[in-house]
Amino acid sequence: MKPVFAALIDALGESSLIHGPEVAQRATSYWDPSPTRAQAIVKPRDTAQVSAALAICHRFGQAVVTQGGLTGCARGADTTPDEVILSLEWLNAIEAIDTVAGTARVQAGVTLQSLQEAARERDWLFALDLGARGSCTIGGNIATNAGGINVLRYGMMRNLVLGLEAVLADGTVLSNMDEVLKNNAGYDLKQMLIGTEGTLGIVTRAVVRLHPLPATCQAALVALRSFEEVTALLKQMQRDLAGTLSAFEVMWNSYFAAATVPGGHRPPMDRTYPFYVMLQAEGADPDTDARRFEGLLEAALERGLIIDAVIPRSEAERRALWEVRENFESILKNRKTYLYDVSLPLRHMADYADSVRERVLARWPRARCIQFGHIADGNLHLFVQPESDDADHAACDEAVYEPLLPFGGSVSAEHGIGLEKKDWLARSRNQADLAVMRSIKRALDPKNILNPGRIFDT
Numbered sequence: 001m002k003p004v005f006a007a008l009i010d011a012l013g014e015s016s017l018i019h020g021p022e023v024a025q026r027a028t029s030y031w032d033p034s035p036t037r038a039q040a041i042v043k044p045r046d047t048a049q050v051s052a053a054l055a056i057c058h059r060f061g062q063a064v065v066t067q068g069g070l071t072g073c074a075r076g077a078d079t080t081p082d083e084v085i086l087s088l089e090w091l092n093a094i095e096a097i098d099t100v101a102g103t104a105r106v107q108a109g110v111t112l113q114s115l116q117e118a119a120r121e122r123d124w125l126f127a128l129d130l131g132a133r134g135s136c137t138i139g140g141n142i143a144t145n146a147g148g149i150n151v152l153r154y155g156m157m158r159n160l161v162l163g164l165e166a167v168l169a170d171g172t173v174l175s176n177m178d179e180v181l182k183n184n185a186g187y188d189l190k191q192m193l194i195g196t197e198g199t200l201g202i203v204t205r206a207v208v209r210l211h212p213l214p215a216t217c218q219a220a221l222v223a224l225r226s227f228e229e230v231t232a233l234l235k236q237m238q239r240d241l242a243g244t245l246s247a248f249e250v251m252w253n254s255y256f257a258a259a260t261v262p263g264g265h266r267p268p269m270d271r272t273y274p275f276y277v278m279l280q281a282e283g284a285d286p287d288t289d290a291r292r293f294e295g296l297l298e299a300a301l302e303r304g305l306i307i308d309a310v311i312p313r314s315e316a317e318r319r320a321l322w323e324v325r326e327n328f329e330s331i332l333k334n335r336k337t338y339l340y341d342v343s344l345p346l347r348h349m350a351d352y353a354d355s356v357r358e359r360v361l362a363r364w365p366r367a368r369c370i371q372f373g374h375i376a377d378g379n380l381h382l383f384v385q386p387e388s389d390d391a392d393h394a395a396c397d398e399a400v401y402e403p404l405l406p407f408g409g410s411v412s413a414e415h416g417i418g419l420e421k422k423d424w425l426a427r428s429r430n431q432a433d434l435a436v437m438r439s440i441k442r443a444l445d446p447k448n449i450l451n452p453g454r455i456f457d458t
């Protein structure tokens with residue numbers, strides 16, 4: 001046995017280390033069913049064990065990849081055969097919920113959905129929400145600064161973290177489990193760690209912010225003729241719903257039509273409209289909120305701003321509408337798909353989306369270019385399905401990213417860089433930024449053992 005494994009077993013116990021053929025019994029990720037390739041899987045039970053494991057790996061120069069729910073979209077947690085996986089699956093406790101101030105103290109391996117449910121049981125809302133809620137973990141949400149569908153009202157993960165505990169490459173525990181929003185005593189180290197995809201430290205615990213659970217929820221699926229009208233509706237709803245609009249999810253026809261083919265979702269309205277928006281508001285007054293929301297939609301219909309609308313009449317109907325937007329398994333099934341997640345100023349988004357589609361179709365005439373996103377955040381998702389044997393990933397990247405750069409866009413709105421977008425990072429961040437990122441990485445992880453080669457090469 002390699003000395004590093006003997007030392008890990010010595011420190012954490014036999015049951016905390018999986019090695020040999022058992023490692024390959026795990027799938028690489030949610031997106032990739034092929035067997036995991038890694039030297040071993042280490043499963044610490046608490047922060048002290050994460051610290052002990054990293055101190056050992058640091059001593060031996062052993063590369064470590066942190067894994068949570070494995071739903072990341074940038075291959076940041078995929079491993080090579082010589083790496084060791086540090087899985088946070090046993091750090092899965094919700095330690096405390098403070099119902100006075102509205103905070104929760106959680107371990108990194110807690111799934112997003114279990115935190116949402118625990119908060120809801122106590123009449124509080126944990127506002128981060130995304131399709132992978134059942135599998136993704138709070139640690140992963142922090143490592144990638146997750147966004148999702150409620151960002152326009154509540155912000156990204158970064159805005160919801162009050163305190164953080166993380167273990168650095170040499171085993172040092174940085175513990176700043178603040179429970180208050182304001183703390184300006186020196187550098188904000190937690191914000192420096194959030195969104196670094198496990199390259200600077202391993203998040204073990206956090207204090208997150210909760211919001212009062214809204215008393216009412218209004219949702220609708222609407223159809224529009226043009227992207228200009230989509231942005232006009234967004235502006236109007238943000239103004240007239242006075243801060244209660246929590247989701248505004250746009251689907252180009254390419255998305256909606258693909259999600260509602262036979263074998264997919266039942267189409268809740270005509271499948272031929274150019275644009276669809278799933279919108280949701282959460283308010284405080286059961287007597288007036290629904291009337292106000294529906295009144296605004298009626299007025300928009302009368303003015304011709306929207307051309308069709310479906311308002312769910314039950315929780316089951318509301319969930320079914322959301323399924324169209326959130327569950328895209330049927331679109332991905334049996335097709336080679338490249339996923340993209342870009343951001344750019346809203347005023348350029350329609351032109352950009354058109355230009356990507358034109359490029360993709362010019363190159364691969366049978367291709368599908370499927371577009372949707374959280375446009376209030378400037379965030380556009382794309383699925384490119386070239387439907388052609390000569391389409392490689394790099395060529396698709398070019399078709400998507402080349403037209404993005406002149407618009408001042410980012411190659412990652414919320415998925416991170418991982419291994420997947422590394423080649424494009426230098427094209428979307430300037431040299432000074434990259435130099436500072438590298439010097440921070442070298443200072444905190446001098447032996448380059450934490451998620452090495454993710455985001456950038458040192």
Ligand code: ZN
Nearest residue numbers: 148374381414
């Ligand atoms: Zn998203």
